[in-house]
Amino acid sequence: MKRLNSQLQEDGAPMELILLIRTLLAGCKEISFRVSQGALAGVLGSLLSENVQGETQKKLDVISNQILKDILKESGYVKAISSEEEDDVVGCHPEGKYLVSFDPLDGSSNTDINSLIGTIFSITHAPQWMEPDDPSAFLQPGTQIVAAGYVLYGPSTMLAMSTGRGTHLYTLDKTHGGFLLTKPNITVPEQTKEFAINSSNQRHWEEPMQKYVTDLLLGDEGPRGKNFNMRWVGAMVGDIHRVLSRGGIFAYPFDQRNPKIPGKLRLLYEANPMSFLIEQAGGAASTGDTRILEVMPREIHQRVPVIMGSKEEVETCMSYYEK
Numbered sequence: 209m210k211r212l213n214s215q216l217q218e219d220g221a222p223m224e225l226i227l228l229i230r231t232l233l234a235g236c237k238e239i240s241f242r243v244s245q246g247a248l249a250g251v252l253g254s255l256l257s258e259n260v261q262g263e264t265q266k267k268l269d270v271i272s273n274q275i276l277k278d279i280l281k282e283s284g285y286v287k288a289i290s291s292e293e294e295d296d297v298v299g300c301h302p303e304g305k306y307l308v309s310f311d312p313l314d315g316s317s318n319t320d321i322n323s324l325i326g327t328i329f330s331i332t333h334a335p336q337w338m339e340p341d342d343p344s345a346f347l348q349p350g351t352q353i354v355a356a357g358y359v360l361y362g363p364s365t366m367l368a369m370s371t372g373r374g375t376h377l378y379t380l381d382k383t384h385g386g387f388l389l390t391k392p393n394i395t396v397p398e399q400t401k402e403f404a405i406n407s408s409n410q411r412h413w414e415e416p417m418q419k420y421v422t423d424l425l426l427g428d429e430g431p432r433g434k435n436f437n438m439r440w441v442g443a444m445v446g447d448i449h450r451v452l453s454r455g456g457i458f459a460y461p462f463d464q465r466n467p468k469i470p471g472k473l474r475l476l477y478e479a480n481p482m483s484f485l486i487e488q489a490g491g492a493a494s495t496g497d498t499r500i501l502e503v504m505p506r507e508i509h510q511r512v513p514v515i516m517g518s519k520e521e522v523e524t525c526m527s528y529y530e531k
């Protein structure tokens with residue numbers, strides 16, 4: 209079975225990027241270990257890292273953020289990081305060639321119920337002019353991403369990863385500690401009968417999304433002429449993993465309760481990396497009127513409405529916005 213390293217080389221990733229990805233994933237392997245310890249994680253500490261030793265009582269998302277921050281800062285490959293768990297950009301190495309954005313533990317409320325969670329990340333080039341603590345360099349559209357992925361901490365630990373030459377799925381072999389290629393070049397089926405959305409918010413969505421979901425629920429008695437099934441993990445990383453694995457549409461739409469915060473999910477840490485993976489697998493990702501990867505970020509913690517997955521279904525959903 210092919211190792212991650214060979215696949216990255218085959219996809220033409222430069223050596224420094226490969227080394228950075230491997231460093232990042234070393235952090236994720238430690239998070240995987242911590243997550244598998246469950247409620248014991250904060251009590252026992254980790255034998256794998258001295259940095260977080262003794263930090264009892266900390267929640268797993270805080271621990272995960274610290275693990276990634278420490279390992280990336282020490283690596284020398286990274287100029288700065290931005291994290292969902294940090295208020296500001298964290299400067300790393302002045303000569304670092306890359307910027308890394310990440311959500312250290314997506315779906316962290318799922319930790320309380322021992323359900324799916326994961327780390328989501330994306331990597332872009334660091335401009336030479338940039339000072340390590342300058343947030344403006346992170347304000348690039350997702351089209352500038354050179355690599356993105358997530359590590360899913362489920363019954364097995366899996367990595368979905370793309371360097372712009374398709375999306376590949378790997379599984380962590382815990383016996384030797386490496387990610388092995390288990391599903392190369394995945395493709396999201398263009399059509400689907402499955403959707404994922406938090407319907408409890410339906411009355412707060414804009415009219416096009418309300419109508420779209422109403423029509424899905426009407427099944428073969430409505431204009432769609434077919435029955436749909438619904439699945440909701442409650443962690444984007446789990447829901448997108450399902451969509452990548454067997455198709456579907458995932459949406460976290462604009463919520464009219466707070467027009468200034470147009471959605472729940474963050475552009476840099478969640479929407480962009482997942483859109484990159486989905487597009488590389490032949491799917492589509494939109495805010496309702498714009499391709500997500502073309503959204504120009506105004507600030508690092510910006511949120512966006514998200515509609516992504518099977519191409520034809522995303523287009524059908526968008527057609528409701530055009531009406």
Ligand code: AHM
Pocket residue numbers: 292311313314315316317406442443444445460472473
């Ligand atoms: P988090 O980054 O704080 O974990 O929040 C993001 C998560 C997504 O993974 C998920 O799709 C969404 O929040 C679920 O939110 P809710 O259950 O409030 O609808």
Ligand code: MG
Pocket residue numbers: 292311313314315478
């Ligand atoms: Mg998240």
